[in-house]
Each structure stands twice: as C-alpha cells, then as structure tokens.
Amino acid sequence: MSVATRRAGPAIPADPARALSERRPLGDRGFQILALACGLLVLAILVLIATSTSQQAALWFSTEGIKVFAKTWNPAANQFGALPFIYGTAITGAIAVIMAVPVSVGIALLLTQVVPYRWARPIVYVVDLLAVVPSVVWGLWGILVFGPWIQHIYASIGSAVQGVPVLDDLFGPPTSGASFFTCGIILAFMITPIVTSLSREVIATVPAIDREGAYALGATRLEMIRGAVWPHSKGGVTGAVLLGLGRAMGETIAAALVIGSSPTITSHLFAPGYNMPAVIANQFGEASGVWRSGLIGLGVMLFAITIIINIIARGIVDRSARRQRGA
C-alpha cells in the first residue's frame, strides 16, 4: 500500500482501490469509443453499399420507370422487367421455408424436450455441420447428383397428375432436374441449421415450471408441448423462420446452379425458373448499360426486401422475448 502511495505522488489519494477506480474511466472511455467506432463502421458500410448500388441502379429505374416490374426480361430486346425474378425469389423462398420449418422445429423439440442433454450435443453438431458446407458445394451437388436423380421422380409425379385440376398446374410437365422445386429443396437444406438453432434457443427458454405444471395436470408430452411450450415460443420461432427466409432469398451461387435459369412466370414448380440472386450471378459478367444497371437494381431490391424481412423478424423475436420476461 505504501509503495503505491509513494509512486503515485501526493496528488493521488492514498487508497489504491480508489486510485484504480479513478484510473478506470480513461480505459473505459477508450474502449467505449473503439466499440462505438466498430458499430458505426458496420452502419457506414451498409449506407455506402446502399448509396453506391442505388446510384448505379438509377439508370435502370429512370429508363424503365414502372416497367422495372414488367414480366419480361430479355436483354436481346432491351426489355428489363424484374417480375420473373421477384416471383422466383418468392416461390423458392416459400418452398424452402415450407420444407425446412417442420423439420427444424421438429429437431429443436427433439433436442430440448425429448432426448437427454448428452445425446443432444452430437445431434447439434451434425445439424451445424450442414451450415459449414460451402454454398457452391450445395449447388454442384444439386446439379450433378441431386438434380439428375430427382428428375425421374418429377417426371413420374408429372405424368401421374396430368389432367388433375390444380395439381397438374403445380406439378405437371414440363419437368426438369434444375427447377424452382430443386432450388427450394437445396435452400431448405441450407437454412435448416439456422432455423433449428434459433428455435432451439427460443424453446429452451420455456420455464421448467410451466412444463412441469402441465405434466402435473396430467398432460402427455405432446399435450405439454402444445399447451406450455408452443404458446411460449410461437413468436420466437416465427422470427427464426423469417430469418431463415431472409437467408434463403439471398442465397446466390447454389440457386444459380440449380434453378434452371429461365426467366418465366409459371405455376409449374418442376419447371426451370429464375430468382434475383441467380440472375445477378449469371449475367453480370457480360452485361452493360441498362442491363448492368438493372442487375444492380435487382440487388438493391433484394437488399431492401431482406432488410425489411430481417427487421420484422427481429421485431417479432424481441417482442416475444419481452413478453417472456414479463410473464
């Protein structure tokens, strides 16, 4: 103690604990500034991306006007309407979510409610491994292995439903291994890990007392999940699904390889289609003028859509988290 006092000189108080607490604000402030700078950097990069891409897309918006939402994209005829890609993005995103969500929520329930913790760990690892497969690998596997294999299934479903109303429009011919549906399936594989892990976290926050209460009232496991777990985690799981949707819509290279690259609007899910990220990846290299500007414009639209979806998802997750704290 005396050593500290002598070193600090007469102006510094004798108590080393107080000296430490007075010294701390300087380090704290430095850290605060550093952290703030990091946060602002992310924001600045986002703003820069938004402004520079919008600037480059301005030519498309000004040339085409309302026709940016037209249903024909044909560079050979200078027609640059984005509707086929918006449609494809919505369809493939929807297929991915419809296929991935039941599986993901099922895995999340399995991990939190059914199997004991020491068995849950390895399952979590395996699901997370899906997330580390590079998207180009998914795409190549999709086009070289999965597409040719599932093509035959499409073809037999297609001929089976021929002439049946509605089903024929959805699953009838033309069929192709590279299609909306193949793309949706591949995207479903890719978003399963994120939806699973977010759902698992949300479901894990269900208070043990609620669950045990349900059991005490004589509920079976299924009834307990329906009555205690589900109402509690509904909001959080919805948010997880929307975040998964955001990822599915932005996934580029896997989609570019398996979607079939045909800018058509059709109800046939087994037919080749196109979506926004895929067309950017496929056509950017050779594009110029309004065409290039249009591709950048598609990027701006996609950026805006995913930001909106993410904000909504975050909002839902936060609201449900607040409600849980209140409860």
Add this chain to the structure above:
Amino acid sequence: MDRLHRKRFTAGIALAVIAMLAAACSSSSTTGGSSGSSLTGTLNASGSSFQLPFQQAAIQQFKSVQPNMTVNYGGGGSGKGRSDLAAGVVQFAGSDSPIPSAETANFKGKTVLYFPVIIGPITVSYNLSGVTSLKLTPTVIAEIFQGTIKKWDDPAIKSINPGVSLPSTPISLAVRADSSGTTANFSLFLMTAVPSVWKLGSSSTISWPSSAHAGNGNGGVAQIIKSTPGSIGYVDFADAKAAGLTYASVQNKSGNYIAPSPTSASAAAAGITPASDLTFHAVWSPAPEAYPITYQSWVLVYQKQSSTNTTKMLQAYIGYLLGPGQQLLEPLGYAKLPSSIDQQAKAQLDKIGM
C-alpha cells in the same frame, strides 16, 4: 524423408539466389533496348472466358521468353474485361465482341486498339444414339432453337439427312445459363444467316423457349447434352471435344456442309476482310471451306500508355500471342488466325505508345 526436405530447401535457396542474381543482371541491361531485352513487371488482364485456356497456356510458355515478367489473366467474361479496362484496373482486356455502343462513353474518348488473337468454332452438338453424322442448315438450327421444330423426325431435318434414321422423340434444348460470348456469337450467326427466320435477337443472353435446359459455362452445357438423350445444344469446339460429344455439319454461305474443326474455322476467318480497326465477325463467312459458326476474340488495349515499361511489356506479350503463341491454339481446340489478319495485327503493335 527429413533429408529430402532439407535438400529441397537448400535447392530452393539456391534457386532463389540465382533468380535474384538474374534479376539484378537483367534490370541493369534493360535500359534502351526494345526487342530481345528482358522486361520486368506485371501485366494484369481480365475478360473473355473463351480466351482463358489459351491465355493460361500462353502465360506459362511466355515465362521462358520473359522470365521476369508476370502476366495475370482472370476470366470473368468479356463484359467484365471491358469494364475493368475502362476503370483502369487492368492493362488489357479479352473480349469476344467489339465495344458495344452503349459502353463507348465509359472509355472517355481514349482510343482502344483491337488485337484479334484467337478463332474458334462453336459446335452444334447433339445426343442421339445411333446417329453419328447429322447435317443442319441455319434455318433448321434457328427453328430448333426457337422451339418451332419440336421432334427429331421433323420433315425439315429428314429432308436434308436422307438415309439417317431419326427417332420420333422430342428435341430438348441445352443452352447457357450464364451470359456469354458463345451465346452472343451463336445468336449473331443465326441473325446474320437467317434474319427472316430467327426471332430471338442477338445478345449474350437470349430468352430461350422455357423448356430449355440451362447449364453454366460450355462445360455445363456439354454435361447436359451428354446426360440427356435427344438433346441438342451449342458448345465451343474445345469443350465439345473434351466431353466427347457428337456434332453436326452446318451448311455455310456457299451451300457446303462443313464440320467444325480448327482448319474450317481458320478458313472462315480468312474469307473475311476486317475493318481498319481490325474488328470483324467470322460468322457466316463466304469462303467455300468455312465453318459458318466461327467466332473470334480480341485483346483490347489503350493506344496511349502511361509508361514506357508497360508499353514494352504489352508489345512483348501481345507480340507473343500473335507469334509463337499461335502454335498453342490447335492442341487446345481453337484455331489459328489466318496469316493476313495475323500480319495486320502485328503491324499494329507499334501503335501502342506514350
């Protein structure tokens, strides 16, 4: 094992020392001399993926001519090459077509020189078991690719292929998913040869009939054709040969059915008179031995360079592409420039300067 490593390490050091000595010697002798002297520096380029295998082979071989010069050629597509050149990030660009009018403003009035370096045929490849030779006219090709001829035993195909037993199966199209110079030149051929029949225009991306199967790159299209019986698609000669595809003979402007090959592609270019800036299109050549779907690719450079060293490096490398480099083309599945165009291109090398 360990000794081997140590040996390699020593050898590596020795090599590095020799290389440094050589570099020191050569840089002192560079001053003044034009051809024959050793150059030091880096050239960066991007663009046409059609040129990529040729550029890679040439860069490899060029090392023995100018060991201290590094040339990097990233593909990315002709459009990327042109915009990179306009933005000044590369010293030269590879492009399968001249600068389109929509892009001229990007070059801010600076003169761009065109050096044709490579010619190649685009095959019309198909997968029909038992059919080893097939003849097609431009009209039939146009109608197949816009979906008006739907079956292999269509009378239009039958009448030009007497004696060939064509099945009554549907034709499935294999096209490019990514935009490409191959598509641009294939559609340019149809637009030039049969303008009254071909309705889909000419561009590096075409709105194909929606039933078409799309693949990425020439290799992707070749893979679709190989795995889909009854399919037909356009694939550049090198990839068609590598994938072992069967390809059709196509009727040329003089009425002869010609099979794609380096020889028939060179013949096509020889029958064309290029413009004074050396731009030309080799499709639909009037030469009697010409394969009609032949395309070409250029190296694009600014006439005015900022440094003497860059000028010399560009002259050395492009000179190599037009000279000894031409011998690399045929083994890769491309075709040599006809000597008339090659001479004109070489003569233009001196225009690059400060």
